[in-house]
Amino acid sequence: MKRLSLRLSAAAVVLALTAAGAVVAAAPAWAAGxxxxxxxxxxxxxxxxxxxxxxxxxxxxxxxxxxxxxxxxxxxxxxxxxxxxxxxxxxxxxxxxxxxxxxxxxxxxxxxxxxxxxxxxxxxxxxxxxxxxxxxxxxxxxxxxxxxxxxxxxxxxxxxxxxxxxxxxxxxxxxxxxxxxxxxxxxxxxxxxxxxPSEAASAPAEGSAGAVRVGVESASVAAGTSIVFTGQGFTPGEQVVASLDGGLTAVGPLTSGAQGEVAAALPVPREIRDGTHLLTLRGAGSGAVAEAEVTVSGGSAAASVSDESTAPTWVLVLLLACIALATALVVTSIVTAVVRARSRRRARRAETATPVPEEAAIPVPERATAGVSS
Missing domain, CATH: 2.60.40.230 (Neocarzinostatin-like)
Known part of the structure; x- marks a missing residue:
C-alpha cells in the first residue's frame, strides 16, 4: 500500500510538471512589438x-x-x-x-x-x-x-x-x-x-543656387536656450542639417522651401563652455555649407586651460607692487641688521682701547692720642 502511494505521488508530480511545461510552452516569452x-x-x-x-x-x-x-x-x-x-x-x-x-x-x-x-x-x-x-x-x-x-x-x-x-x-x-x-x-x-542617380546627375547645375548664407536672430545666447536661425540659397526641396560645433547639438534635416530657405531653432545644451561657437548649415544634396559664429554665456562646462582668459592689467600691476614692497622690506631689514652689528663692534673696540683709572687711596686720619695726667 505504501509503495502504491509513492507511485501515485510520483505520477502526480510528473503530471504536474508536464502540465506546467505545457503552460510555459503555450505562453511564449514577451514577444517584441x-x-x-x-x-x-x-x-x-x-x-x-x-x-x-x-x-x-x-x-x-x-x-x-x-x-x-x-x-x-x-x-x-x-x-x-x-x-x-x-x-x-x-x-x-x-x-x-x-x-x-x-x-x-x-x-x-x-x-x-x-x-x-x-x-x-x-x-x-x-x-x-x-x-x-x-x-x-x-x-x-x-x-x-x-x-x-x-x-x-x-x-x-x-x-x-x-x-x-x-x-x-x-x-x-x-x-x-x-x-x-x-x-x-x-x-x-x-x-x-x-x-x-549618378553623381553627375545628382549634382545641381552650375549657378542653379546662389551663395548659401545663414543668419541668426541674436549673436549672443544663453546656455539652455536656443539659437533661432534662417538659411538661404540652398537648392529648393533640399534637406539641410544645422549643427553646433560639428555635432555638439543638431537639428534637421530641414526641407528647404521653394526659394531655398530654411528656418528653425537649434537647442543649446546647458553643459557647454562659455565663448564663441560655430553654427553650421549643410545641404545634403548640394553639399553647400553656411556658417555663423554665436557667443554663448552661462554654460556649466569648465573652461579648458587654453580657454582661460589672461589676468587683467591691474592685477599684474598689484602683484608686481607687492613683490617690490616685499623685496624692499627684506633689503631694509638686512641693511639695518648690518648697521647695528657694526655699531656694536665699534662700541666694543672703544671700550677695549680706553684705560680704566686706578682708584685714589682715601687717607685715613690718624687717631689723636689722649694725654695721661699724672
Whole structure:
C-alpha cells in the first residue's frame, strides 16, 4: 500500500510538471512589438524627394507602469534588419550599427523622431504620447526623404541614402534604457527610388543656387536656450542639417522651401563652455555649407586651460607692487641688521682701547692720642 502511494505521488508530480511545461510552452516569452506604417497611399511608403507625413502605430510593446524611460520612435537605417545585431540590447552602437534622423528630444520638435512615455512616468509631460497598458500606441511622424544626414557618437556627419540601403521606422528604449522587448525595425519603401542617380546627375547645375548664407536672430545666447536661425540659397526641396560645433547639438534635416530657405531653432545644451561657437548649415544634396559664429554665456562646462582668459592689467600691476614692497622690506631689514652689528663692534673696540683709572687711596686720619695726667 505504501509503495502504491509513492507511485501515485510520483505520477502526480510528473503530471504536474508536464502540465506546467505545457503552460510555459503555450505562453511564449514577451514577444517584441509590431509596428505599422501608413503613408498617404495607405502603405509603408514615402516620397523620395520631399517630406512625407506618416502615421506609425505599435502593438504588443512592453508597457511598464511608472517606469523610467519609454520608447523612442525614429526613422533611419539598420545594418542587419533580419539578424537584429543592430539592437542596443545586443550591443548595437549608434553611428555604426544603426543611424537615424536627428531631431530635438522634446515634445515640440520637427517630427522626425518621437518619444513615448510609460503610463504614469514622470516624463509624460515631455513625451509625444503614452503607451497604453496593453502596449499599444500611435503617433504621426515626418519622413524627410530618401537621403538624410546623421551624427555618430563623436559628432561625425554621415549621409544615408535609402535608395541604396534599407531604411524604415526604428523603435528602441528611451533615455538610455535598453529593452529588447521594445526594439523593432519596420522597412519603408520610397516611390520612384529604385536606383540612386549618378553623381553627375545628382549634382545641381552650375549657378542653379546662389551663395548659401545663414543668419541668426541674436549673436549672443544663453546656455539652455536656443539659437533661432534662417538659411538661404540652398537648392529648393533640399534637406539641410544645422549643427553646433560639428555635432555638439543638431537639428534637421530641414526641407528647404521653394526659394531655398530654411528656418528653425537649434537647442543649446546647458553643459557647454562659455565663448564663441560655430553654427553650421549643410545641404545634403548640394553639399553647400553656411556658417555663423554665436557667443554663448552661462554654460556649466569648465573652461579648458587654453580657454582661460589672461589676468587683467591691474592685477599684474598689484602683484608686481607687492613683490617690490616685499623685496624692499627684506633689503631694509638686512641693511639695518648690518648697521647695528657694526655699531656694536665699534662700541666694543672703544671700550677695549680706553684705560680704566686706578682708584685714589682715601687717607685715613690718624687717631689723636689722649694725654695721661699724672
Amino acid at each position: 509590431t509596428v505599422t506604417v501608413t503613408g498617404p497611399q495607405g502603405t509603408a511608403s514615402a516620397d523620395a524627394e520631399y517630406a512625407t507625413d506618416v502615421t506609425v502605430s505599435g502593438s504588443g510593446f512592453q508597457s511598464i507602469p511608472n517606469g523610467f524611460g519609454g520608447v523612442y520612435v525614429l526613422f533611419g537605417w539598420v545594418d542587419d534588419p533580419e539578424g537584429g545585431s543592430w539592437r542596443p540590447s545586443a550591443g548595437g552602437v549608434v553611428g555604426e550599427d544603426y543611424r537615424y534622423v536627428p531631431d530635438a528630444e522634446s515634445a515640440e520638435n520637427n517630427g522626425y523622431q518621437r518619444f513615448l512615455a510609460f503610463p504614469g512616468s514622470q516624463t509624460e509631460s515631455a513625451a509625444n504620447g503614452v503607451l497604453g497598458a496593453d502596449g499599444s500606441w500611435s503617433v504621426t511622424m515626418v519622413i524627410p526623404g530618401a537621403v538624410f544626414e546623421s551624427h555618430d557618437r563623436d559628432g561625425r556627419v554621415s549621409e544615408v541614402d535609402c535608395r541604396t540601403v534599407t531604411c524604415g521606422i526604428i523603435t528602441i528604449g528611451a533615455h538610455g534604457v535598453k529593452n529588447a522587448n521594445n526594439e523593432t525595425f519596420t522597412p519603408v519603401s520610397f516611390a520612384g527610388a529604385a536606383e540612386a
